Amino acid sequence: MKSNPFDLSGKNAIVTGGSRGLGKAFAESLANAGANIIIVDVDRNEQTEKEIxxxxxxxxxxxxxxxxxxxxxxxxxxxxxxYQHIDILVNNAGVQRRHPSVDFPKSDWDLVLNVNLNAVFFMCQAFGRHMIKQGQGKIINIASLLAFQGGFTIPAYTAAKSAVMGFSKSLSNEWASKGINVNCIAPGYIATEMNIPLMNDETRNRQIMERIPAGRWGQPSDLGGAAVFLASPASDYIDGHTIVVDGGWMGR
Ligand SMILES: NC(=O)c1ccc[n+]([C@@H]2O[C@H](COP(=O)([O-])OP(=O)(O)OC[C@H]3O[C@@H](n4cnc5c(N)ncnc54)[C@H](O)[C@@H]3O)[C@@H](O)[C@H]2O)c1
Incomplete structure (x- = not known):
């Protein structure tokens, strides 16, 4: 009998920051493939729960x-x-703070590094221990194009995302033999609340649009396929990799 390598029926998936934006889209696409969803978020969104x-x-x-x-x-x-078993962990929650580097406040540096880097590592560690006991698990860490590039006025975010991509390879080296796949998704410029300041800045918006070969901002739903792939048996031999979903930005 044929089986569907993208089927997630009966799997339990944690999505951090799943109440809105990309996290909601990741949760929806995993749910559409059959996974039960546990959202871990500082804000609750009952509408998101209903839709999932x-x-x-x-x-x-x-x-x-x-x-x-x-x-x-x-x-x-x-x-x-x-839930007894946690099969999928998507570390998606993140924050952004923008200041010229000469003025970047220590409080914002600490906030961004805590949520975007330290929380991602310690969630991997906490649920990784459980997945190692289970002998299987899929961890997907949400990086960014800023894992490859420097950006402007976002040094803390760039530091965190570069580090997430780096340590995901370290975890993968230690855990691939234990049945745990650790990979990243690096979204490009996606139209969510986090990017409202960029979309509202006429010059930055034009510069960004001009560089995206696909000719448009990404939508959260553009990310779902990569998440289902990395959460499913279809990616069992993919470890320590980062899938860029960016409408072609990195190819320029
Ligand atoms: N939007 C983009 O273009 C883009 C591009 C690359 C990477 N990303 C990354 O994707 C992820 C999601 O981004 P988004 O655009 O959907 O952002 P968003 O601001 O729309 O949503 C972020 C979610 O994370 C939650 N969150 C924030 N701080 C938290 C905390 N301390 N504890 C628990 N939950 C917390 C928020 O409540 C919210 O639900 C982030 O890691 C972001 O860096 C986004």
């Missing part, structure tokens, strides 16, 4: 600030006790 349940899977939101590292053990225990 419409795919015929379960969806719950856990309101949690990922900068509360001392509460990670409780988070893992409560999720694992309830």
């Amino acid at each position: 349940k419409a795919y015929g899977v379960s969806c719950e939101s856990i309101t949690f600030d990922l900068a509360n590292f001392e509460q990670y053990d409780d988070l893992v225990n409560s999720i694992v006790n309830k």
Whole structure:
């Protein structure tokens, strides 16, 4: 009998920052492939939960600030006790702060590094321990084009995303033999709340659009296929890789 290598039926997937934006799109595409969704987000969005349940899977939101590292053990225990197995972890939650580097405040540097880097590593560690015991798991860390490029006025974000892409290879080296695939997705310029300042800046918006070969900003739904692929058996021999989903930006 033929089996579908992209089928996620019966899998349990955690999506951080899944209440809106790209996280919501990742959650929806995984749900569409059959996975139950657990959203871990500082904000709850009941409309998102409703839309995900419409795919015929379960969806719950856990309101949690990922900068509360001392509460990670409780988070893992409560999720694992309830679901027994966690098959997929999408570390998507992120924040952006923009200032010229000469003025970049330490408080914003710490915020961006805590949410975009430290939380990603310690979530991988916390759920990686559980996945290693299970002997299988898929971890997808959301990087950025800023893992490859420097950007303007976003040094903390660039530092965090470059590091996420780097340490994902380190984890992959240690965990690939244990049945855990650790990979990244690097989205290009996607129309979400995070990018409203760029879209509203006429000059930056024009410069960005001119450089994207696809000729448009990405939509959150453009990212779903890469997430399903990396969450599914179809990618079982892919480790430490970063899939760029950018309408061709990096090819210029
Ligand atoms: N939008 C883009 O163009 C783009 C491009 C490259 C990478 N990314 C990355 O994709 C991810 C999602 O971006 P987005 O554009 O959807 O952003 P967004 O601001 O629309 O959504 C971010 C989500 O993360 C949650 N969140 C933020 N801080 C949190 C915390 N401390 N604890 C728990 N949840 C928290 C928010 O509540 C929100 O639901 C981020 O990691 C971002 O860096 C986005």
